[in-house]
Amino acid sequence: MLSRVANNLYWMARYIERAENIARIVDVNLQLLLDLRDLNDQRLADHWMPIVQSTGDEAAFLGLHKKATGKHVTEFLVFQTENTNSLVSSICQARENARMVRDQITGDLWEELNRLYLFVRSPQARQVWKESPTDFFQQVKSSSLTLIGLTRATAIRNEGWNFSEAGKLIERADKTSRILDLRYHTLPEKGAPTSVTQAEALEWSAILRSCSAWDAYKSIHSAEVHPKLVTNFLLLNEDFPRSARFCVKELNLALRRISGVSAGRFSNEAEKLTGRLEAELQFSTVDEIFAHGLHQYLDQFQFKLNAIGNALFSAYFFQSTASVDDQILVQQEEQQQQSHHLVLGANDANRPTVN
Amino acid sequence: MPGVGKTRHHMLKRYDHAGFFDEMLDKGGQVRPHYRKFREHFKALTPQEFNHKRHSVDVAFLRQGITFNVYGDSAGTEKIFPFDLLPRIIPAREWELLERGLAQRITALNLFLHDIYHEQHILKEGVIPPHYVLSGKHFRREFAGFNVPKDIYIHVCGTDLIRDDSGRWLVLEDNGRCPSGVSYVLENRRAMKRSFPGMFEQIGVRPVEDYSQELLRMLNYLAPVGVADPTVVLLTPGAYNSAYFEHTYLARQMGIEIVEGRDLVVRDARVFMRTTKGLRPVHVIYRRIDDDFIDPTVFRRDSMLGVPGLVHAYRAGNVSLANSIGTGIADDKVMYYFVPRMIKYYLNQEPIIPNVETYLASEEADKKYILENLNKLVVKAANESGGYGMLMGPKASKDEIEIFRKAIEADPRNYIAQPMISLSRHPTQTDENKFEGRHIDLRPFILYGEKIVIVPGGLTRVALRKGSLVVNSSQGGGSKDTWVLYGDE
Numbered sequence: 001m002l003s004r005v006a007n008n009l010y011w012m013a014r015y016i017e018r019a020e021n022i023a024r025i026v027d028v029n030l031q032l033l034l035d036l037r038d039l040n041d042q043r044l045a046d047h048w049m050p051i052v053q054s055t056g057d058e059a060a061f062l063g064l065h066k067k068a069t070g071k072h073v074t075e076f077l078v079f080q081t082e083n084t085n086s087l088v089s090s091i092c093q094a095r096e097n098a099r100m101v102r103d104q105i106t107g108d109l110w111e112e113l114n115r116l117y118l119f120v121r122s123p124q125a126r127q128v129w130k131e132s133p134t135d136f137f138q139q140v141k142s143s144s145l146t147l148i149g150l151t152r153a154t155a156i157r158n159e160g161w162n163f164s165e166a167g168k169l170i171e172r173a174d175k176t177s178r179i180l181d182l183r184y185h186t187l188p189e190k191g192a193p194t195s196v197t198q199a200e201a202l203e204w205s206a207i208l209r210s211c212s213a214w215d216a217y218k219s220i221h222s223a224e225v226h227p228k229l230v231t232n233f234l235l236l237n238e239d240f241p242r243s244a245r246f247c248v249k250e251l252n253l254a255l256r257r258i259s260g261v262s263a264g265r266f267s268n269e270a271e272k273l274t275g276r277l278e279a280e281l282q283f284s285t286v287d288e289i290f291a292h293g294l295h296q297y298l299d300q301f302q303f304k305l306n307a308i309g310n311a312l313f314s315a316y317f318f319q320s321t322a323s324v325d326d327q328i329l330v331q332q333e334e335q336q337q338q339s340h341h342l343v344l345g346a347n348d349a350n351r352p353t354v355n
Numbered sequence: 356m357p358g359v360g361k362t363r364h365h366m367l368k369r370y371d372h373a374g375f376f377d378e379m380l381d382k383g384g385q386v387r388p389h390y391r392k393f394r395e396h397f398k399a400l401t402p403q404e405f406n407h408k409r410h411s412v413d414v415a416f417l418r419q420g421i422t423f424n425v426y427g428d429s430a431g432t433e434k435i436f437p438f439d440l441l442p443r444i445i446p447a448r449e450w451e452l453l454e455r456g457l458a459q460r461i462t463a464l465n466l467f468l469h470d471i472y473h474e475q476h477i478l479k480e481g482v483i484p485p486h487y488v489l490s491g492k493h494f495r496r497e498f499a500g501f502n503v504p505k506d507i508y509i510h511v512c513g514t515d516l517i518r519d520d521s522g523r524w525l526v527l528e529d530n531g532r533c534p535s536g537v538s539y540v541l542e543n544r545r546a547m548k549r550s551f552p553g554m555f556e557q558i559g560v561r562p563v564e565d566y567s568q569e570l571l572r573m574l575n576y577l578a579p580v581g582v583a584d585p586t587v588v589l590l591t592p593g594a595y596n597s598a599y600f601e602h603t604y605l606a607r608q609m610g611i612e613i614v615e616g617r618d619l620v621v622r623d624a625r626v627f628m629r630t631t632k633g634l635r636p637v638h639v640i641y642r643r644i645d646d647d648f649i650d651p652t653v654f655r656r657d658s659m660l661g662v663p664g665l666v667h668a669y670r671a672g673n674v675s676l677a678n679s680i681g682t683g684i685a686d687d688k689v690m691y692y693f694v695p696r697m698i699k700y701y702l703n704q705e706p707i708i709p710n711v712e713t714y715l716a717s718e719e720a721d722k723k724y725i726l727e728n729l730n731k732l733v734v735k736a737a738n739e740s741g742g743y744g745m746l747m748g749p750k751a752s753k754d755e756i757e758i759f760r761k762a763i764e765a766d767p768r769n770y771i772a773q774p775m776i777s778l779s780r781h782p783t784q785t786d787e788n789k790f791e792g793r794h795i796d797l798r799p800f801i802l803y804g805e806k807i808v809i810v811p812g813g814l815t816r817v818a819l820r821k822g823s824l825v826v827n828s829s830q831g832g833g834s835k836d837t838w839v840l841y842g843d844e
Contacts, residue, residue, distance in 0.1 A: 002612060002614065002618050003629045004618050099599075102420075103603045103604075103606040103612075103613050110419070111420075114418055118417065163631075258631070317631075328651060330663075330664075331664035
């Protein structure tokens with residue numbers, strides 16, 4: 001498949017996943033505020049600022065807003081197109097990538113994505129948002145899930161599918177780790193906290209709900225919310241589809257379907273790094289992670305995912321950096337050599353220019 | 356339909372058809388025979404039902420992103436191409452005439468292109484004054500003596516036809532470079548079938564759906580010698596081109612890759628596409644990029660859309676292009692003037708569909724006439740399309756006329772003039788939910804491969820603004836589905 005097309009599919013899937021994650025984070029945190037007491041400016045900032053930080057766009061935010069209030073943060077994360085990672089920006093970019101490869105995706109997928117795009121850009125979206133943010137996020141989330149479902153149910157399992165899977169999984173693993181990192185400033189630098197206040201428990205359950213993990217978590221750990229258990233679940237659980245380990249395992253499989261190289265071997269940097277990261281998650285315990293420092297661990301995890309993304313780019317998407325000028329030079333050289341052949345074996349069809 | 360209240364029937368009764376050739380009603384206000392069956396079905400609909408159908412079609416087009424991009428408009432870059440639900444209907448005997456006329460024309464144009472790039476008989480014998488061809492902006496002298504694959508120059512042609520106030524069919528222009536619009540033909544039909552599922556069979560409308568297969572068959576036919584299973588691709592200028600929707604649509608329908616210039620690379624006079632598994636050879640390119648931009652080493656040096664070395668590969672016979680390079684000269688509006696002579700010269704026939712009467716500004720007598728009658732004529736620049744570079748004399752301001760007067764005097768070769776044709780009209784729904792006559796034209800699509808294939812009908816474009824004669828999508832035009840009937844009624 002065309003490298004450019006593979007790249008577009010990869011990013012289309014990443015941006016859809018990104019938009020859905022923003023919808024969940026903002027939705028859950030807006031609801032969480034309803035349960036918190038004694039809110040003042042400082043406490044609000046303490047609540048919202050980590051969310052901005054988790055997206056990695058703190059500098060952009062401070063360039064646009066003075067204070068981290070709910071209004072500013074949600075505006076920044078949801079609607080502001082100056083923020084290239086906002087929900088609306090992500091949907092626009094997903095749709096733009098899809099537009100470039102419309103011949104490669106099913107009509108249903110395109111229509112749904114286009115519908116979502118038209119919705120978030122319409123005045124009606126603002127209206128829904130004003131009346132009930134939850135309804136707004138519900139629309140975005142169900143649209144994203146429809147897109148994922150449509151892809152699963154209708155897309156042929158070819159290379160393009162694997163590249164869009166890879167994009168989705170890298171984004172999802174990254175976002176899960178960033179959401180898990182939201183409350184790191186309440187943790188000791190190394191080691192796990194011994195006791196958890198009620199407010200903290202609420203915050204950690206918000207983390208689970210931001211990852212749509214609340215029900216799954218409860219079924220395993222009952223209703224006891226502890227940072228260690230939450231971390232274990234979101235990072236190391238083998239079966240939960242949004243856990244870091246699950247995503248990396250699936251990513252590894254997708255990459256191997258692309259190249260045909262069996263597990264245990266690798267044919268490029270991306271496969272090597274992904275295999276290594278999967279092994280690391282398989283053979284780690286949550287105690288070790290806390291002993292190392294959760295924040296630091298997650299930082300490194302995100303760094304490794306970035307490295308995998310870059311390696312994928314060099315292995316499959318990279319277009320030779322030769323500029324058009326260089327290419328023209330190559331062509332002129334080739335044609336110089338060719339015209340010697342032409343003189344030797346000149347035939348009518350290849351007659352040199354009459355000009 | 357008794358008891359439903361007002362029906363469409365009444366609304367069409369107030370319809371004014373005087374003063375023009377109306378496609379549906381004759382001079383006496385009677386429905387023409389080939390519209391009668393449609394009229395019967397149509398009468399059974401209430402205005403509410405009709406508007407409901409219209410609304411769902413609009414929503415479907417928007418959802419599917421069946422849109423075009425407007426150049427120079429940064430705010431609303433994508434628009435849906437307005438679609439009018441009343442179909443334009445052509446009876447079998449009339450279509451048969453058009454088909455013969457279009458085949459005659461594309462045959463003559465291809466013979467002409469072969470001739471001027473080879474022996475130039477038509478110039479040597481003075482049938483066409485040589486300087487008109489040799490001075491043409493799109494005459495590619497670099498390709499003199501070059502044999503294009505299968506000796507076909509124009510593979511896809513979108514000829515614009517109109518009818519004058521007596522209902523006579525005329526050719527307005529030949530689009531022999533990269534004509535667009537066929538995706539609307541296919542999508543309009545799909546929308547109509549969804550809206551009026553019962554009508555098609557009962558009225559007897561010929562299908563258009565096999566266009567994509569015919570196009571692919573033609574492209575495969577062009578494959579370079581010795582390539583049994585050619586790789587065909589569609590070359591697009593990219594997602595910001597106004598016809599990008601059509602490019603992806605056709606590529607998907609044909610099941611071929613759509614590529615941009617940067618996806619292709621030329622090595623040893625062969626064309627390859629960059630894939631995730633390395634370079635893969637390409638044999639036939641359906642290019643939707645004009646000659647000027649196709650190869651920066653040969654034509655425009657600043658083009659970022661093209662593929663360096665493509666022309667070299669083409670000359671070496673390793674890749675085929677549709678349409679061939681150099682067909683732009685046939686689109687030159689001055690060449691249009693000579694098409695009837697080409698038909699006579701190469702085929703020894705009279706044109707089946709005549710031209711619109713045309714004056715060449717570079718002929719002294721014609722120029723004098725043009726300059727004296729600028730307020731009555733339509734003036735066109737020889738190498739513009741899409742309704743740009745045009746003066747509608749009777750509707751123009753004094754300043755506009757003076758601008759054209761200066762331009763014609765400065766560069767007469769670049770202008771032609773034609774009398775203002777009052778195009779035929781067709782009942783069309785207005786924004787106020789009334790039905791009024793609006794001017795229309797017709798662009799059939801002609802494929803020239805192993806044989807000539809013309810999909811029945813084509814794109815009927817309609818000038819939605821009252822009184823307007825400009826049907827281009829970029830200038831307030833819309834479209835209709837075009838029905839060619841199996842019979843005459």
